[in-house]
Amino acid sequence: xxxxxxxxxxxxxxxxxxxxxxxxxxxxxxxxxxxxxxxxxxxxxxxxxxxxxxxxxxxxxxxxxxxxxxxxxxxxxxxxxxxxxxxxxxxxxxxxxxxxxxxxxxxxxxxxxxxxxxxxxxxxxxxxxxxxxxxxxxxxxxxxxxxxxxxxxxxxxxxxxxxxxxxxxxxxxxxxxxxxxxxxxxxxxxxxxxxxxxxxxxxxxxxxxxxxxxxxxxxxxxxxxxxxxxxxxxxxxxxxxxxxx
Numbered sequence: 293x294x295x296x297x298x299x300x301x302x303x304x305x306x307x308x309x310x311x312x313x314x315x316x317x318x319x320x321x322x323x324x325x326x327x328x329x330x331x332x333x334x335x336x337x338x339x340x341x342x343x344x345x346x347x348x349x350x351x352x353x354x355x356x357x358x359x360x361x362x363x364x365x366x367x368x369x370x371x372x373x374x375x376x377x378x379x380x381x382x383x384x385x386x387x388x389x390x391x392x393x394x395x396x397x398x399x400x401x402x403x404x405x406x407x408x409x410x411x412x413x414x415x416x417x418x419x420x421x422x423x424x425x426x427x428x429x430x431x432x433x434x435x436x437x438x439x440x441x442x443x444x445x446x447x448x449x450x451x452x453x454x455x456x457x458x459x460x461x462x463x464x465x466x467x468x469x470x471x472x473x474x475x476x477x478x479x480x481x482x483x484x485x486x487x488x489x490x491x492x493x494x495x496x497x498x499x500x501x502x503x504x505x506x507x508x509x510x511x512x513x514x515x516x517x518x519x520x521x522x523x524x525x526x527x528x529x530x531x532x533x534x535x536x537x
Contacts, residue, residue, distance in 0.1 A: 298476035299410065303390055305469030306417050310383050312462030313424050317376045320344045320356070321453035322369065323435055339453065342373050368434050372427035379423035383466060386416025390473055414473030421466030428459035 320341025339346040346356040359365060362373075390413035432452055439449045 295476050298472055299390070302414065302417075302469045302472035302476060303387065305465050305472065306383065306387050306390070309417075309421070309462045309465035309469060310380065310387060312458050312465065313376065313380055313383065313420070316424070316428070316455045316459040316462060317342060317380065319455045319458070320346050321455040322372075322431055323450035324453040325450050340369075340450065341455065342369055342376070366434070368427065368431045372431060375423050375427045379420045382416050382423065383420030386413045386420060386470070389413040389416065410476060411474050414470045414475075417466055417470035417473065421463045421470060424459055424466065425463040428456055428463065432456050 318341075320339045320343065322342065323340040325338040325340075336350065337348045339348070342359075344356045344358045346354055348354045362370060389409060392409050435450050435452050435456075438444055439451065
């Protein structure tokens with residue numbers, strides 16, 4: 293899979309994860325209580341959420357009430373409100389930044405800048421997954437602890453709702469998407485001859501100090517025009533035999 297395919301896969305998984313976090317935030321199904329009396333007519337289902345509480349009767353009628361007072365909620369749900377909203381904001385920012393540094397767009401021209409932007413977006417999406425995972429696990433732990441407490445009244449025992457499971461799945465998708473984005477464009481060493489990189493400098497053998505015309509390895513001489521006059525070389529004439537007599 294190429295870099296473009298990895299970026300697209302990471303963006304798709306991140307988008308699905310953000311949709312799941314939105315459902316987790318809005319659905320009033322963090323805790324569920326099922327109560328059935330002596331006959332099925334008196335049965336009802338109570339749903340507790342971050343923003344409202346709903347009661348569904350066995351006849352099919354549902355009544356919902358908004359949580360007007362934040363202080364009446366439990367501590368885990370109070371913290372879940374803030375953390376889930378922050379997770380949505382951070383994940384949305386990271387998701388939008390990923391389009392700026394993607395290879396399929398032309399917002400940035402430099403290869404290094406595009407890679408850095410994609411890595412930053414992946415880190416933000418991973419942070420959003422952690423912010424979503426903290427309140428979901430916290431609420432699930434408190435719900436299980438209260439359910440197993442023998443002092444809790446039977447009608448007040450809560451079970452884990454569908455929003456908790458959706459939150460876990462969303463956090464997993466965000467983690468996978470963020471990891472794919474951070475590893476799709478790893479920083480590479482400069483490759484000479486590749487478009488965008490300078491050509492490889494020539495290497496000259498060392499034949500003396502630079503001041504006397506010699507060159508050192510990796511030293512590129514500066515060519516300057518010759519301003520003097522050229523003198524034609526005389527041909528070589530071998531001495532005659534009578535010269536030595």
